[in-house]
Amino acid sequence: MQDRLEDVKAQVQAALDEAMAKLPPGELTDAMRYACIGGKRLRAFLVMESARLFGIRDHEALPVAAAVEALHAYSLVHDDLPAMDDDDLRRGLPTCHIQWSEATAILAGDALQSLAFGLLADSRSGSPEVRLTLIKAFADAVGARGMVWGQAQDIAAETAAEPLDLVAIKRLQSAKTGALIVFSATSGAILAGADLAPLSDYARNIGLAFQIQDDILDVVGDEAETGKRLNKDGEANKATFVSLLGLDGAREKARKLVRHAEAALEAYGEEAGNLRALARFIIERDA
Amino acid sequence: MQDRLEDVKAQVQAALDEAMAKLPPGELTDAMRYACIGGKRLRAFLVMESARLFGIRDHEALPVAAAVEALHAYSLVHDDLPAMDDDDLRRGLPTCHIQWSEATAILAGDALQSLAFGLLADSRSGSPEVRLTLIKAFADAVGARGMVWGQAQDIAAETAAEPLDLVAIKRLQSAKTGALIVFSATSGAILAGADLAPLSDYARNIGLAFQIQDDILDVVGDEAETGKRLNKDGEANKATFVSLLGLDGAREKARKLVRHAEAALEAYGEEAGNLRALARFIIERDA
Numbered sequence: 001m002q003d004r005l006e007d008v009k010a011q012v013q014a015a016l017d018e019a020m021a022k023l024p025p026g027e028l029t030d031a032m033r034y035a036c037i038g039g040k041r042l043r044a045f046l047v048m049e050s051a052r053l054f055g056i057r058d059h060e061a062l063p064v065a066a067a068v069e070a071l072h073a074y075s076l077v078h079d080d081l082p083a084m085d086d087d088d089l090r091r092g093l094p095t096c097h098i099q100w101s102e103a104t105a106i107l108a109g110d111a112l113q114s115l116a117f118g119l120l121a122d123s124r125s126g127s128p129e130v131r132l133t134l135i136k137a138f139a140d141a142v143g144a145r146g147m148v149w150g151q152a153q154d155i156a157a158e159t160a161a162e163p164l165d166l167v168a169i170k171r172l173q174s175a176k177t178g179a180l181i182v183f184s185a186t187s188g189a190i191l192a193g194a195d196l197a198p199l200s201d202y203a204r205n206i207g208l209a210f211q212i213q214d215d216i217l218d219v220v221g222d223e224a225e226t227g228k229r230l231n232k233d234g235e236a237n238k239a240t241f242v243s244l245l246g247l248d249g250a251r252e253k254a255r256k257l258v259r260h261a262e263a264a265l266e267a268y269g270e271e272a273g274n275l276r277a278l279a280r281f282i283i284e285r286d287a
Numbered sequence: 288m289q290d291r292l293e294d295v296k297a298q299v300q301a302a303l304d305e306a307m308a309k310l311p312p313g314e315l316t317d318a319m320r321y322a323c324i325g326g327k328r329l330r331a332f333l334v335m336e337s338a339r340l341f342g343i344r345d346h347e348a349l350p351v352a353a354a355v356e357a358l359h360a361y362s363l364v365h366d367d368l369p370a371m372d373d374d375d376l377r378r379g380l381p382t383c384h385i386q387w388s389e390a391t392a393i394l395a396g397d398a399l400q401s402l403a404f405g406l407l408a409d410s411r412s413g414s415p416e417v418r419l420t421l422i423k424a425f426a427d428a429v430g431a432r433g434m435v436w437g438q439a440q441d442i443a444a445e446t447a448a449e450p451l452d453l454v455a456i457k458r459l460q461s462a463k464t465g466a467l468i469v470f471s472a473t474s475g476a477i478l479a480g481a482d483l484a485p486l487s488d489y490a491r492n493i494g495l496a497f498q499i500q501d502d503i504l505d506v507v508g509d510e511a512e513t514g515k516r517l518n519k520d521g522e523a524n525k526a527t528f529v530s531l532l533g534l535d536g537a538r539e540k541a542r543k544l545v546r547h548a549e550a551a552l553e554a555y556g557e558e559a560g561n562l563r564a565l566a567r568f569i570i571e572r573d574a
Contacts, residue, residue, distance in 0.1 A: 023431045028439040032431060078397060083389035102370035103442045106393065107435050110365060110400065114430030117404045121422040128415030135408040135422060143401030144310045144319060148394050152315040155390050 001277035005045055008065065011058060012044040015066035019115060031100045031108035032115070035073040038091040038227075040285075042210075042278065043068045043184040049274050050188030050199055056125060061188065063123035064134065067116040068184050071142055074112035075180075077105050079151060085232075092227030113142075126191040134190050141183040150176025163239035170208065178207035185275075198264050205261035206279045212254040213283050215240040219247065225287040254283045288564035292332055295352065298345060299331040302353035306402060318387045318395035319402070322360040325378040325514075327574075329497075329565065330355045330471040336561050337475030337486055343412060348475065350410035351421065354403040355471050358429055361399035362467075364392050366438060372519075379514030400429070413478040421477050428470040437463025450526035457495065465494035472562075485551050492548035493566045499541040500570050502527040506534065512574040541570045 016036050023029040044065035051061035080087040080095040081102065088098045097105035120135050140146055153172045157164050164172065185203035186196045215233065219242050223230050233240045241250045261279040265272040303323050310316040331352035338348035367374040367382040368389065375385045384392035407422050427433055440459045444451050451459065472490035473483045506529050508517050520527045528537045548566040552559040 024436055026436075026439070027443070028431055028436060074397075078393055081393065083393060104439065106365055106368065106370060107439050107442075110361075110396070111431035111435040113397065113400050114426050114435065118423060118426030118430060121419050121426060128419055132408050132415050132418060136405060139401050139405030139408060143405060144315055144398035148398040148401065149311055149313075149315060152313070152391065152394050155394075156314070 001274050001281065004049070004274050005041065005278075008045045008048050009041045011048075011062055012041055012065050012069055015062050015119075016070065019066065019070075019119060027100060027104055028107055028111060031096055031104045032073075032112055034093075034099060035077045035096050035108055035112060036070065037093065039069065039072070040287075041065075041069060042282075043072055043180060045278060046181065046184035046203070046275075047187050049272075049278070050185050051125070051191060052188070053199075053268055053271055053275075054188050054192035054194055056188055056191055060123075060125035061191070063119045064125065064187050064191075067119035067123075067138070068180065068187075070112045070119065071116040071138075072180060074109040074116070075142075075147060075151070077109040077112070081105060084151075084155065087229060087232075089223075089227065089229050116142075130191055130193060134187060137183055137186075137190060141179040146175055146179030147177075150174075150179070158238060163237070163243075165239070166241075166244050169239060169241065169244065173208060173211040174204065177211055178204060181207040181210070198267055201264040202261045202275065202279070205257045205264065206282055209254045209257040209261065209279070210282050212241045212250050212257070213285065215242045216247065216250055216254070217286065218242070221286065227287065251283075258283055288561050288568065291336070291561050292328065292565075295332045295335050296328045298335075298349055299328055299352050299356055302349050302406075303357065306353065306357075306406060314387060314391055315394055315398060318383055318391045319360075319399055321380075321386060322364045322383050322395055322399060323357065324380065326356065326359070327572075328356060329569075330359055330467060332565060333468065333471035333490070333562075334474050336559075336565070337472050338412075338478060339475070340486075340555055340558055340562075341475050341479030341481055343475055343478055347410075347412035348478070350406045351412065351474050351478075354406035354410075354425070355467065355474075357399045357406065358403040358425075359467060361396040361403070362429075362434060362438070364396040364399070368392060371438075371442060374516060374519075376510075376514065376516050403429075417478055417480060421474060424470055424473075424477060428466040433462055433466030434464075437461075437466070445525065450524070450530075452526070453528075453531050456526060456528065456531065460495060460498040461491065464498055465491060468494040468497070485554055488551040489548045489562065489566070492544045492551065493569055496541045496544040496548065496566070497569050499528045499537050499544070500572065502529045503534065503537055503541070504573065505529070508573065514574065538570075545570055 020033050047065040047068055048061050077096045079085050080090055081097055088095050150172050154176055182200055182203040186199045189196045189199050217226055218230050218233050221230050245253055258279045262276045265275055307320050334352040334355055335348050364383045366372050367377055368384055375382050437459050441463055469487055469490040473486045476483045476486050505517050505520050510517050532540055545566045549563045552562055
């Protein structure tokens with residue numbers, strides 16, 4: 001799985017570099033390129049591996065993988081802004097608005113979102129009908145019904161009178177980080193016109209496990225490893241899976257979700273080995 | 288032309304209301320709806336009238352018109368942010384970040400961009416191939432090669448050692464406001480698979496005339512009429528068409544561009560009457 005992850009990383013970086021090379025030189029493009037440096041590329045991996053399950057080749061799924069990572073990069077740049085989470089460290093580097101300026105960070109994020117849709121529309125995979133379906137699903141996953149809705153709830157929770165309960169946190173996270181993970185993991189099935197249910201089930205479970213592990217790392221993690229500021233939620237007195245379930249309870253919950261995720265892939269047999277390994281990796285990672 | 292503009296306004300507002308009604312209730316959706324209030328809807332008019340030239344009916348072109356206005360609304364919300372132009376009045380109302388918060392304004396803008404792409408993908412007009420071409424052209428017009436590039440240049444110009452010259456301002460404005468105007472005016476031809484050149488020529492000319500008139504109104508306009516703060520460029524000591532050409536020179540230049548725009552439509556005869564009237568309206572407007 002690690003070899004395949006490295007392979008996907010290299011392919012996606014090359015695709016993003018190629019897309020940025022077509023943009024006019026200058027600070028805006030530099031900031032966009034900077035925002036796309038590093039990252040685990042888990043979402044790209046989900047795209048490529050879900051596509052492979054249906055016989056879709058890497059070069060066909062690559063524009064979708066690059067689009068997902070460009071979109072994810074935009075979301076991090078905007079989330080890190082002073083008016084939002086106000087973070088100055090990301091992936092071990094100064095955040096975009098620290099490195100450049102707030103205005104450039106806002107614009108780079110905006111342009112990365114446009115680039116993501118452009119990559120999807122430009123993709124060579126699937127019939128035109130299927131690509132329109134994919135773009136529609138993407139717009140839903142990243143907009144006011146998905147990721148951005150989740151981020152708005154997260155910001156609202158910071159100033160709310162009462163901390164969120166478990167149901168509200170699950171709902172928030174399934175939108176904020178879950179929606180793009182579900183899109184990524186089901187994109188292969190969308191392109192192939194196949195049943196989305198098993199991959200969607202898998203993705204919902206690993207999405208939540210991913211967030212729980214993030215909450216765990218926020219408490220027990222190492223800033224040098226994760227490349228971002230930690231213990232933010234504790235300082236902000238924010239409800240998290242750890243504050244609600246305890247450290248052991250959160251770990252047990254994450255393990256359970258990963259078992260469910262693995263079970264959801266049963267129908268795909270050996271072919272889904274990498275996706276199963278990714279599910280386990282998500283709760284074993286320390287960054 | 289005014290009747291048709293009112294008709295387009297009503298149709299676009301209904302389409303935007305319908306799209307927002309499908310979003311989860313809450314501050315984010317309220318802010319998105321707020322950002323879409325008012326406006327001249329010139330871009331929607333360009334979409335609907337360019338479509339009509341090729342026999343495309345209103346209800347077929349409407350999702351494209353709504354997408355263009357949602358995208359335009361996002362660009363205004365982000366342009367008005369404190370880190371950008373720092374405006375507190377827009378279309379006669381407090382700007383989005385004043386009415387809500389900076390975080391909500393950033394997220395509402397982000398979600399309006401996703402919504403715009405979703406509307407395009409969801410559109411019923413044209414073949415799937417043609418709709419993908421339209422989405423690709425839209426992504427180019429609004430991203431790091433188009434609108435956002437122009438806005439980045441505009442912000443950079445504010446802190447540059449020397450004011451921009453006429454060539455640089457034309458280049459900046461043809462990206463910042465021109466690209467979306469060209470997209471809007473050519474969208475009908477894209478959907479119909481027709482030659483884009485005449486409408487593109489028309490749109491480049493009215494786009495520049497529109498910007499010149501904005502610069503003129505910034506000097507001689509009335510804040511109550513325009514619904515935004517004026518004389519900003521003079522205060523910022525920013526180069527504009529008026530500062531470079533003088534008031535009379537700018538007016539003469541705008542009139543010349545409008546004549547060129549009208550001439551570009553010759554091949555379409557009477558059918559393009561509304562588009563010609565719009566070109567004249569652009570330099571006659573006082574808001």
